[in-house]
Amino acid sequence: MAAPGPLRRLLVKPELGALVGAVVVFAFFAVQSATFRSARGVANWLDPASTLGIMAVAVALLMIGGHFDLSAGVMTGTTALTVGVVATQFRQNLWVAIGVALLVALAIGFLNGWLVTRTGLPSFIITLGTFLMLQGLNLGLTKLFTDTVTVSGIDDAPGYAVAEWIFASRVEILGAELRVAVLWWLLFTALATWVLLRTRFGNWVFATGGDEVAARNVGVPARRTTIALFMTTAAAAWFVGTTLAVRLTSVQANTGIGQELIYIVAAVIGGCLLTGGFGSAVGASLGALIFGMTQLGIPYLRWDADWFYFFLGAMLLLAVVANRLVRRYAEAARR
Amino acid sequence: MAAPKRLLALAVAAPLLLAACTTDGGSSSEGGGSGGAAADAGDLTFSVVTHGSAGDAFWDVVQNGAENAGEDLGIEVDYQSDGDPQRQAQLIDAAVNQDVDGIVVSLANPDALEESVRAAVEAGIPVITINSGGDRSAEFGAIGHVGQDEAIAGRGAGEQLAESGATNVLCVIHEAGNIGLEQRCSGASEGLGAEVATLQVDINDLPGAQSAIASQLQGNASVDAVLTLNSAVAAVAVEAVADAGSEAQVAAFDLNEDVISGIQAGDIAFAVDQQQYEQGYLPVVMLKLYAENLNTVGGGQPVLTGPGIVDADNVDEIADLASAGTR
DSSP, X not given: OOOOOHHHHHHHXXXXXXXXXXXXXXXXXXXXXXXXXXXXXXXXXXXXXXXHHHHHHHHHHHHHTTOOOTTHHHHHHHHHHHHHHXXXXXXXXXXXXXXXXXXXXXXXXXXXXXXXXXXXXXXXXHHXXXXXXXXXXXXXXXXXXXXXXXXXXXXXXXXXXXXXXXXTOEEEEXXXXXXXXXXXXXXXXXXXXXXXXXXXXXXXXXXXXXXXXXXXXXXXOHXXXXXXXXXXXXXXXXXXXXXXXXXXXXXXXXXXXXXXXXXHHHHHHTTOOTTSXXXXXXXXXXXXXXXXXXXXXXXXXXXOTTHHHHHHHHHHHHHHHHHHHHHHHHHHHHO | OHHHHHHHHHHHHHHHHHHHHTTTTOTTOOOOOOSSSOOOGXXXXXXXXXXXXXXXXXXXXXXXXXXXXXXXXXXXXEEEEOSSHHHHHHHHHHHHHTTOSEEEEEOSSHHHHHHHHHHHHHTTOOEEEESSXXXXXXXXXXXXXXXXXXXXXXXXXXXXXXXXXXXXXXXXXXXXXXXXXXXXXXXXXXXXXXXXXXXEOOTTOHHHHHHHHHHHHHHOTTOOEEEESSHHHHHHHHHHHHHHTOOOEEEEESOOHHHHHHXXXXXXXXXXXXXXXXXXXXXXXXXXXXXXXXXXXXXXXXXXXXXXXXETTTHHHHHHHHHTXXX
């Protein structure tokens, strides 16, 4: 039996479909708009790609581990509002507020993971419940503390300058002024890829997602892995929420609602299977990149923004069909 | 095994072919005008970036106003909108990157948009704010504001409600974080001379809004007026009042066909019209005047487009205009 050639090995990689998709989408917009491919344009569309990408990577890790987190979107709102309320209503140093928000996020992540592993119920349902509760809490607690539905004045809190430097500053690279979130996104993608492919924990994630019973039988701590994965998405939501709070200095109570499906779509475009056990963090990042390019490519082409969702849906279908075709071809040709 | 390969190749090639075919249209033509040069109207491009949600009837009229002004004056007007403040900021940045000759922005969440608006002003692009955030407009460097003073409009609504005998009013807020809407409710409270209860709903979930209003009415039978701040919400409020079997009168902000037929049928007592068509049309005119002649309008004060009260007396004339999408 001949060893699979380099092309076959390339084709089986989960991120290939997303890479091809990203190149095609980039070419599509870049050919038609000079601004889109200019340094400023690139910096512009990398921005939504980065905040989406950080969440997509964490959600992809969780999906590889076999679970969904529908509360991921609203949790970015919860953490952003926590930062805002603690800093402005309780008048704490911004870093205290950020620390409290992290604890809140990790607690919710732990709750999600614990409920899923304890009850054995589908994570879809458990996190749907958490999502609805957080949606209500975001609105109710914000109104309780501020009498309005927005928390503002975050830039008045002590410690804002350093927080701004870390979460919301701009970096000049190759003539483009990138937001620092892009660099964090690349760092988290690299970190997640290293964890998935080079550490024992990564093996546990693939095993738990592939077949949890078999994994446990060979000694993989499936329960702890699952809880850790939920806490990871929560921590990612904390990072994105803090970035929003520091950047916008004002947070609306309905932030993040609806985004959870987009994270899942980005992860699926990147090659993650809904059934778990297969996928990649780089792929999810490429999926987020496709989203970012589309979101701002449409205004650059002066199209009606209503077409955005149609385009996204078409991209998703194209990507998953292409992924499937390529994998089937690559795996069949191995025999 | 050749079939999947061919399919894949087609899937990749199709969008690229599409891109190649549409290059002629190519919107790489940037306006490139600075505020100082007297630009020819044929070269001007303005960007309108609002916080309207997709398919919101109110913002469709603003869009019609802006695009009609563009047609009438021979100017290219590009309308984009997103309800999320971060994405709205990114759209403003995109407009700045394209070197447009003027930007029209609605400041529903001024803090979140501050950085992007200031960047536009610093890039030499004149900015006009519309609809919300009029009190922060000059601070950000905008050359004018076109809108309705929400407090004044709210007071007008409150006075009208008081005249019709209402005492316990429920004010329905449909956009979280929009200070203008909260100002309307507190203005209404002033005009009415009594406290006004508020109810938060989501414009993107009208059936949910309907049940929320109905349950409020069922839970509190002393509510005798429901004040909605959006025409779509007014329509569901009328249904909610019927669902709850309540006697409350419904008053609305902003017109659409349903509100107009509601007034004609007697289901809605009156509507406060902020004439949002002008909020789309006038800024285009103002930016053209600035680009060609460095004129500003308003003398540092907002250009007010409302409140106009539409009730049973004048609704029939307005009805024809609304069905054309201009009122």
